Amino acid sequence: MNAAAGIPREAERWTEAGARSIDAINDIVSAPLIARGRWTWHAWWIAFAISLALTMVMAVTVVWLFATGIGVFGVNTTVVWGFPIANYVWWIGIGNAGTLISSMLVLMRQHWRASINRFAEAMTLFAAAIAGLFPILHLGRPLYFYWLVPYPNTMALWPQWRSALIWDFWAISSYLLFSILFWYVGLIPDLATLRDRARAPLVRTLFGIFALGWRGSARHWHTLQVYHTTMACLGVPLVISLHSVVGLDFAASLMPGWSETIFPPYFVVGAMYSGFTMVIVLAAAVRWGLRMQALITVEHFEVMAKILLAASVVMTLSYAAEWFSAWYGGEVAERRLVAFEFTGDYRLLYWFMLLFNCAIAHAFWFRAARRSIAAVVVIAIFINVGMWLERLLIVLNTLSHGYAVGMWRLFAPTTWDFLLLFGSLGFFALLYLIFCRVIPVVSMHETRRLLSAEAQQ
Amino acid sequence: MTAMLVADFREAGALTRAAQWAKAAGYPLADAFSPFPLDGMPAILGDTSTRLRAWMFIGGFAVAALAYAIEFWSAVYDYPIDSGGRPLHSWPAFVLFPFAIGIFAAALTGFIGLLAKCGLPRLHYPLFDIEGFERATQDRFMLALHAPVRDADKRSAVAWLKQAGAENVWELEW
Numbered sequence: 001m002n003a004a005a006g007i008p009r010e011a012e013r014w015t016e017a018g019a020r021s022i023d024a025i026n027d028i029v030s031a032p033l034i035a036r037g038r039w040t041w042h043a044w045w046i047a048f049a050i051s052l053a054l055t056m057v058m059a060v061t062v063v064w065l066f067a068t069g070i071g072v073f074g075v076n077t078t079v080v081w082g083f084p085i086a087n088y089v090w091w092i093g094i095g096n097a098g099t100l101i102s103s104m105l106v107l108m109r110q111h112w113r114a115s116i117n118r119f120a121e122a123m124t125l126f127a128a129a130i131a132g133l134f135p136i137l138h139l140g141r142p143l144y145f146y147w148l149v150p151y152p153n154t155m156a157l158w159p160q161w162r163s164a165l166i167w168d169f170w171a172i173s174s175y176l177l178f179s180i181l182f183w184y185v186g187l188i189p190d191l192a193t194l195r196d197r198a199r200a201p202l203v204r205t206l207f208g209i210f211a212l213g214w215r216g217s218a219r220h221w222h223t224l225q226v227y228h229t230t231m232a233c234l235g236v237p238l239v240i241s242l243h244s245v246v247g248l249d250f251a252a253s254l255m256p257g258w259s260e261t262i263f264p265p266y267f268v269v270g271a272m273y274s275g276f277t278m279v280i281v282l283a284a285a286v287r288w289g290l291r292m293q294a295l296i297t298v299e300h301f302e303v304m305a306k307i308l309l310a311a312s313v314v315m316t317l318s319y320a321a322e323w324f325s326a327w328y329g330g331e332v333a334e335r336r337l338v339a340f341e342f343t344g345d346y347r348l349l350y351w352f353m354l355l356f357n358c359a360i361a362h363a364f365w366f367r368a369a370r371r372s373i374a375a376v377v378v379i380a381i382f383i384n385v386g387m388w389l390e391r392l393l394i395v396l397n398t399l400s401h402g403y404a405v406g407m408w409r410l411f412a413p414t415t416w417d418f419l420l421l422f423g424s425l426g427f428f429a430l431l432y433l434i435f436c437r438v439i440p441v442v443s444m445h446e447t448r449r450l451l452s453a454e455a456q457q
Numbered sequence: 458m459t460a461m462l463v464a465d466f467r468e469a470g471a472l473t474r475a476a477q478w479a480k481a482a483g484y485p486l487a488d489a490f491s492p493f494p495l496d497g498m499p500a501i502l503g504d505t506s507t508r509l510r511a512w513m514f515i516g517g518f519a520v521a522a523l524a525y526a527i528e529f530w531s532a533v534y535d536y537p538i539d540s541g542g543r544p545l546h547s548w549p550a551f552v553l554f555p556f557a558i559g560i561f562a563a564a565l566t567g568f569i570g571l572l573a574k575c576g577l578p579r580l581h582y583p584l585f586d587i588e589g590f591e592r593a594t595q596d597r598f599m600l601a602l603h604a605p606v607r608d609a610d611k612r613s614a615v616a617w618l619k620q621a622g623a624e625n626v627w628e629l630e631w
Contacts, residue, residue: 022596150527158531162550174557178564196591212578216593219504220575221494226507227571238560449493452469
């Protein structure tokens, strides 16, 4: 299958000349795993050292937190949720995008996802796992978190099924396990390719064990495809329900600014928005660091920029719906809260949030901005900061400015709050850097298929 | 005792055509191997049906029902808590747990079904002994026929595969 022999138009659009043969794809994707001597890994080692240091910071923070209690954070008796809950919502949002990409884009037959779905799914796993830590870290008595699990016990206790905490627990754990299966099944054929390409016996054996003896049989491919498509159909409602449940953590309460029916869909859009920005940042890193320029192209950044633009408009509409329903509902506390958002003590953060989430993505109306990888990455980072601010402000504004005026209090973060936030980013980067060295970051069998006109007939 | 003739092709299209011709000519097709799924191949091999989705539905539904039953029994009978006069059987709040765990259970059932149907994990397969079969997961397209018993038939089958565009034809017995 060479470049001359009729490359389908789809493949021509989504790959560069260097990746238009099956052999070239195999070579590009497997090089970081089995031909590591091809380039020096200085940048990787520097990034590894920094993220390891930040992971240590996270470990120290967690130990200190467990030793002394949640008083180390900036939370108080009014603002009882602080950074950990904002971080939780933000991380779980990032953890949504991978499965959205691999399930929704599969069902919509968007072929361009072939180059990005694998590393986006890995992002999902790591982000969802880190998100799952935060509710536990935020608990006053984290050692009892296993009481969320329904098991016959000597205390004759059962979980309180009406509690949003229980919904969270099941939504996250089901989603995480589901995502691992989805990811692993897509990985099996690629692990078999690596088993068959690797020269070192140990590497060969390890890939061989995890490839389960895959041999590319047409019958196996058929079953795998049936399973994969069915998983995609199941993944869409699961991923939507996951962040809806997170939205219900707020909406099921009776607080001004939280008790809103728009919250579940609004959280899902926000999750897609921040998740896609993270995918863009990782795509740029993988493309440059693992020499994948021919597989992850400017076209990919352009379509992802369009998705960000669309999501930005939906986010703006969601904010406007919140303001409108506060005004239209006429409830004093609701109206007072919206005024507090714009003019209160956290107003600077709120204005920056609106700038990042609603305004800057409009640069993507211009083709030049969409096709500049640097511009797309910088805007994506700002949007992701804006989304973190949104998560934080959802927590802080409502809790600081509830119904009881005498209870109003502000939140001031402590150093430990920031250390845990940046530590978790470092931990995520560490997991990701290790992933890049042991697992193929792009799905080889799906990109191969993209090249083959026969397969798509 | 199984005997197979395995032929390898450079192109996906050549494999599909050879498989169609072999079927029309009455050669017993055993399997085809390719580095990515070929849409027409299961139909040529006569293997398009799968009950995987039905099993996934059953698995998912059963676990979801069990989860709901646990909620119902624990909240209504074993550990009733009157929380602000809310009904003990608060079904809207009870739906989320069965939904999430049910989808995961469907996925797990499907994964087990996938492994069972494919006979995996099976780390060694006799065809792996062929020098060159490792390219079936990389860039070659292979067709496996049940080898005819008589030598003359076997020779004609090999000649026929070469004519169909096979670059190599191997014979394997186990």
